Amino acid sequence: MSHSPSNSTSTPPLPTTSLPHPKIYPQFVLLGDSITQISSLTFAARLSEWYSRRLDVINRGFSGYTSRMGLEVLQQFLPADSAPSTTTPPVKLLTVFFGANDACVPGHPQHVPLDTYIASLRGIINHPALKTHDTKVILITPPPVDEYQLGGGDRTAAHTAKYARAARELGEELHLPTLDLWTTFMRKAGWTEGSSGALTGSKDAPRNEVLGKLLVDGLHFTDEGYHLMYDELLDVIMHKLPDFIPEKLPMIFPDWKDKLGIEA
Template sequence: MGSAFSCPVSPGLYEQFLLFGDSITEFSEKQDVGFGFAPALRYAYIRRLEVVNRGLSGYNTAMALKVIDRVIPKPCEARVRLMTIFFGANDSCFPTERSNQCVPLPDFKANLIKIVRHPAVTAHASRIVLITPPPIDERTQQAVDLTKGFALRRSAENTRRYAEAVCEVGKELGLPVLDLWSIFMLQAGWKPEAEKPLPGSLDEAPNEELARLLIDGLHLTPAGYQLMYDQFNVVLAQAYPTEVPTRLPYILPRWDDEGAWSNFPS
């Protein structure tokens, strides 16, 4: 009997760099307003890895677990060499009668661990980077929620707890974490030792830096994606130095590589 991951096809030419997350991952593909995280990665890894965007708008970790077998290819279809796991923005919503996005904090942490340890993921022995949800701007998010008939569904402080949970999971599992929450908050002038309300809270004055990084108080602007990309490369170089693009060879030879062409099968 074959394994649960057996299949009749052969792996593709390129190994994959798979981005698994919610709308912040999905929307990172957009280039109509400026810089996009996914296209930037795709160009950086061109001819080396296939960058695959599996961002799913509105998804939380519970939904991610329901579809993970369909998101992650079988090893015989493609090998996932690198992977980002980027959830929490929806899990951290407050529950409402018309929204099932909320995942309680203990369940969120447990779900993240289940995703990392899921057979569909472990079959690839991927190099994984966890990403925390970014902070939110309550004032801007409140205006967005009101147009949808909701009260404010997220808070700066609750989002902080979910970001901290991602960092805790990373420490527990020995995985690198891109702490986007702290990176953005430090840009916004946050001091870890400060006791006053967080930047982005309704009790604080509007924060120009968060407005520059967050397009609607939650999703990222091109400047936000640029900062995310720059800091991701720092984390990657520290955690997996052999996986930075310049350390990976081209899969097919350069046009002027005479030695490679002389040995290339006809």
């Protein structure tokens, strides 16, 4: 009885030489409330693509959270004694984006007094682990609200504006790269600094069509709102943190041509 040769090919053996210790990707952590949490298909996805193969973009958005809650949770997922190691990735960039819930009117369960809001932001920015990781913090102000879409009185345009201004002033005081999202959205809606009359977004002012296109429910963002936020954040990084644009950061694993020894 004759046996025909097998047509199957054998799998090449795995390399027997020891490989370097597994590499880890540095992180860009997005810390915030629901506006951050639900950005995974829009803002966070575009940011991940921009930093592809250089930084892992980690969404740490928590729906309903205030700055005080954000400080607490930061200390749990990044404890004070955390330090970069061969198994702990360094957090190179961190956005701090709270205030939309803090700015609920007094009497609402999520309301955080203005001085406590600023103290909580300071606590996050000065968190010991961030110093150990040499993390660059980007502060983001709360955006405006549209009272016409919100319907209820839990948030008002004027009250939110106070929290946005306080966050902006904190960024200036600490010389932090700051994305003034409140001013960005308001200018897009036609508001100008020093303008008199009722504040855009308030029911005392005419309904604003542009603001309605940026906010899906008076608070959270439409795709257009997230695209605007993305463009403005990139502008902040390019002008305030130019060493952190992707072209200035190394790929964690080499290009395929380098792996094969092919010259460009």
